[in-house]
Amino acid sequence: MKSLSIQILEETNGLSEGVPISAKALLHLGNRAAVDQALSRLARRGKLLRARRGTYLRPVESRFGERAPAVKKVVEEAQARSGEIIVSSGAAAANQLGLTTQVPVRQVYLTSGPSREFRLGKQVVEFRHAPRWQLTLAYRPAGTVVRALAWVGPNAAKQALRSVSQKLTSEEIRELKSAAGSLPTWLAKPVSELVLHA
Template sequence: MKKIPSPRRPLTPTGGFRDQETRVIPSNRFGSSHGTSGELSRLEYCQKYSYTSTIFGAIAMQTLAKQILEHAAGLPEGTPLVAKELLHLGSRAAVDQVLSRLVRRGALLRAGRGIYVLPVESRFGTRAPSAVKMVEGLANQRGETIVSHGAAAANALGLTTQVPMRAVYLTSGPSRRLKLGAQMVEFRHAPIWQLIFPGRAAGDVVRALAWLGPEKAGEAIRKLRAKLPPSELKEVVSARSRLPTWMAQEVSALVTHD
């Protein structure tokens, strides 16, 4: 049985170890110590190992990309994809790398920093998901309250014919902008009172009045009294303690003249 030399012993030019008596012990793993065949074998081994590692790495990335796309396809339209929710599929570094590659391929859209969405396939081609769907998915995912801006609320209630040109939402989260294809979606941080009654007509009334301001609030209240059912108006009245003084005073007219 060959004695394994100490790691501290110097290597000879041919890859063997030199013992205390300067006798060369050949390294059989990479070939003979005579000539340069040992050095060539070592180089070939390293090249083959590097090539094999590259092949297996590429296959792993392709598999991860397929898994991420399958995961995204199983989500409702517009649901944001973030790396932290994909760590059951691979490491953070691998997931980040594959997400970037999928964006370059056009398989995913980058809505913002670290936020991705799956394009929608239809018979007319590929399009970005609906902004409304993406907002719903973002609210559920982040636990934020996200509601339409006052301008959109006023238009929906018939208080103005002005149609908002941009998609703007109020949120309990930070202000930011996300991109859906060619469309920019803006989120503005808002005080809690502007976020009450999400998804309800009463909430739209509050946000519309906030956008119209004190000068136009009285006329808006008169129009709303004729348009909305009493139950919705009573819900607005019930929130007076949470509203600014000027708005609470205007809303109180609903009680006086009801």
């Protein structure tokens, strides 16, 4: 009979990159304590990566050897499985829009779910719970603007919005203006005053 560790590896072999592996999903192979121990042993031997307590990932085989799953894949899987909104942080949004040249050192994502961290090899990815208004228009360019302005803060938001609005289409400005009611007053006022391009 195959060992529990081998059964777990065989069971998880066909998983897509970034799919989380947990003991609960493997209880058909053995009792909880035995599955937890087997997962822990596999992580110590480098066959699995321990992303966080109770969550493991398969390393990805490449022609250069094994690597941790791509952050984007882990984020997509977390989003698909939990139903949470997960978007790039305000610092990343500000960088993307040219409001700062600083590149964030840590990979931080804002989420509608609980805050948590994942270890992907040597890289730490943080999911930080954010207020609902920062997740407005989550996957749209206008939502990126909202997160960037939240990051620059009340004192710099008006100037930053003036700069960013030049890069937005009329449709994106309309979207942003339509979200003004869900934004805090310090941000809603300059957003509602935006003028559409000709």
